[in-house]
Amino acid sequence: MQVEFHGAAGEVTGSMHLVEVGGKRILLDCGLMQGSREAEQRNFEPFPFDPATIDAVLLSHAHIDHVGRLPLLTDRGFKGPILAQEATAELLPIMLMDSASLQESDAERSNRKRKPGAPEIKPLYGRESVARAMTQVRTLKYDLRISIFPGVDLQFRDAGHILGSSTVELQGDGKILVFSGDIGQKNTPILRDPEPVPAADLLLMESTYGNRLHKDRETTVAELGRIFEAAWKNGGNVLIPAFAVGRSQELLYWFAQHWDAWNMSRWKIVLDSPMAAKVVRVYDKYHAIFDEAAQKVMQGTQNPFRLPNLLITQSVEESKSVNALSSGAIIIAGNGMASGGRIIHHLKQHLERPQSHVVFVGYQANGTLGRRLVDGAQWVRIDRANVRVNARVHTVGGLSAHADQAGLLDWYSGFKVSPRVMLVHGEDIAREALAGELALRYGVDVDLAYPGDVVAV
Structure with missing residues (x-):
């Protein structure tokens, strides 16, 4: 061999x-x-x-x-x-x-x-x-x-x-x-x-x-809750670059688990990915390979994939309409390293706004926009334009x-x-x-x- x-x-x-x-x-x-x-x-x-x-x-x-x-x-x-x-x-x-x-x-x-x-x-x-x-x-x-x-x-x-x-x-x-x-x-x-x-x-x-070493999950989840509370008080949106498979579903799971504690009903939750609806259907099909806790949650009152205020966008027009939301939205969009996909347009729209929060929940490879943001870049280049980074950037490592x-x-x-x-x-x-x-x-x-x-x- x-x-x-x-x-x-x-x-x-x-x-x-x-x-x-x-x-x-x-x-x-x-x-x-x-x-x-x-x-x-x-x-x-x-x-x-x-x-x-x-x-x-x-x-x-x-x-x-x-x-x-x-x-x-x-x-x-x-x-x-x-x-x-x-x-x-x-x-x-x-x-x-x-x-x-x-x-x-x-x-x-x-x-x-x-x-x-x-x-x-x-x-x-x-x-x-x-x-x-x-x-x-x-x-x-x-x-x-x-x-x-x-x-x-x-x-x-x-x-x-x-x-x-x-x-x-x-x-x-x-x-x-x-x-x-x-x-x-x-x-x-x-x-x-x-x-x-x-x-x-x-x-x-x-x-x-x-x-x-990652932060422990309990600390990480508490940090997420604090970020959402701060963003709500700041009157801005929360942008979360996330791949359509994996972290996106885990985030929705935490939203369901902490529905009342985080007052999630006040937010408009957007999963802005043309893949998202298809991926959710695959997850729905394979409950048998979920862990026991998740199988129980899927039967609960707040199914993570069917939250009452969840918008899963499919068309380009729907995605563009999300840019009109200046506050009160949690926008999860691909891709996870901000090296392409719909998150790019949202970052271009919101990075210059000091009331915006950007949350990275996974690894950021060298050379990606995500890596530059987590490394503290003050300016980034998006679509051939220089964009000032005034938004608050968070790295939440425990969700890796x-x-x-x-x-x-x-x-x-x-x-x-x-x-x-x-x-x-x-x-x-x-x-x-x-x-x-x-x-x-x-x-x-x-x-x-x-x-x-x-x-x-």
């Missing part, structure tokens, strides 16, 4: 690792690179392998930095199966169609502005490419071990990151390879806790927050979809015999800290994966 690293190796987007086992070539994830303009341009480059030689793709979850280049892979010759957990498979076309729509819109906008004689700009892929890729998707339930090729077995375990998120266990050539995917926090609303894995010869482990250093170490402790580790999906400062802790506590070999590295198992 051999692993070659091609994405999310020294960074947190573009997850993609190539495994050779049992005479087959299997890709773990095929994610989009996000962040700076330079990072996004790398998506257009040729794959570092011939897509036609790939026998299968295994997906850890449906976030676009893990699945966003699948249509490109199939366009360039990949013909094999794409295996995903059931809920991931249902979220996949929603995420990818949205991505394709953004790619097409960006290309169209750029072409309108291009100089005479300049070549036409093509989107990375379009909706037709997504539709073709979806015909190759095959589903698998949690904890069911199957043989995907002779001598090669696969099992998905619940990673507790978003609905359908999986830790991937691959067996072949007498070895066990485990790919953590993105590991969630314990006691996250709606989701079950990350499932431990008993054994591995090599572990590819995420390290997004390998150098950080990723486990922190303590959570990652706790999950690793579930192995009966400590496996060798290659750290992926993290910037070096986070990976170095986690590597040190793992080596100190468990006496194991820990390496940092970089693009092009090859490791034999």
Whole structure:
């Protein structure tokens, strides 16, 4: 068995690792690179392998930095199966169609502005490419071990990151390879806790927050309540950049849980995402993989997805009408790093207003607008315009979809015999800290994966 690293190796987007086992070539994830303009341009480059030689793709979850280049892979010759957990498979076309729509819109906008004689700009892929890729998707339930090729077995375990998120266990050539995917926090609303894995010869482990400890959830939720109260008194709106899958649903859950304590009925709650209604329907379908507490909440008087003052916008016109709300609105819009999507227009509208509050509830990658805001930028560039940042910017780390250093170490402790580790999906400062802790506590070999590295198992 051999692993070659091609994405999310020294960074947190573009997850993609190539495994050779049992005479087959299997890709773990095929994610989009996000962040700076330079990072996004790398998506257009040729794959570092011939897509036609790939026998299968295994997906850890449906976030676009893990699945966003699948249509490109199939366009360039990949013909094999794409295996995903059931809920991931249902979220996949929603995420990818949205991505394709953004790619097409960006290309169209750029072409309108291009100089005479300049070549036409093509989107990375379009909706037709997504539709073709979806015909190759095959589903698998949690904890069911199957043989995907002779001598090669696969099992998905619940990673507790978003609905359908999986830790991937691959067996072949007498070895066990485990790919953590993105590991969630314990006691996250709606989701079950990350499932431990008993054994591995090599572990590819995420390290997004390998150098950080989150605030405890109780403190975080109390902080949210204080922000909403302050925003109401200031007479402004609250903007929350959030991905359509994961944090958006958790926020609605907290609104329902604290309906009376936070006086949520006075707010207009807006989920401004063309994907939101579709994602909510997927969540409604998969109550069986919710944790027990969430299953009870879904039967309560305030269903998180059917709050009486919740507006889920679908059309561009509905989204634009939200900009007319100068106060009294909590606006959740994509995307979570403010690197695109509808949140951009709301930030452009509200950042200059001192009564506005902007709340970040997830990781902000280098090069993104979100990262610049949480780092305290006084001016930002949006749609070629300079925008003064007068709004109050909050980072609420306890709602992260990723486990922190303590959570990652706790999950690793579930192995009966400590496996060798290659750290992926993290910037070096986070990976170095986690590597040190793992080596100190468990006496194991820990390496940092970089693009092009090859490791034999």
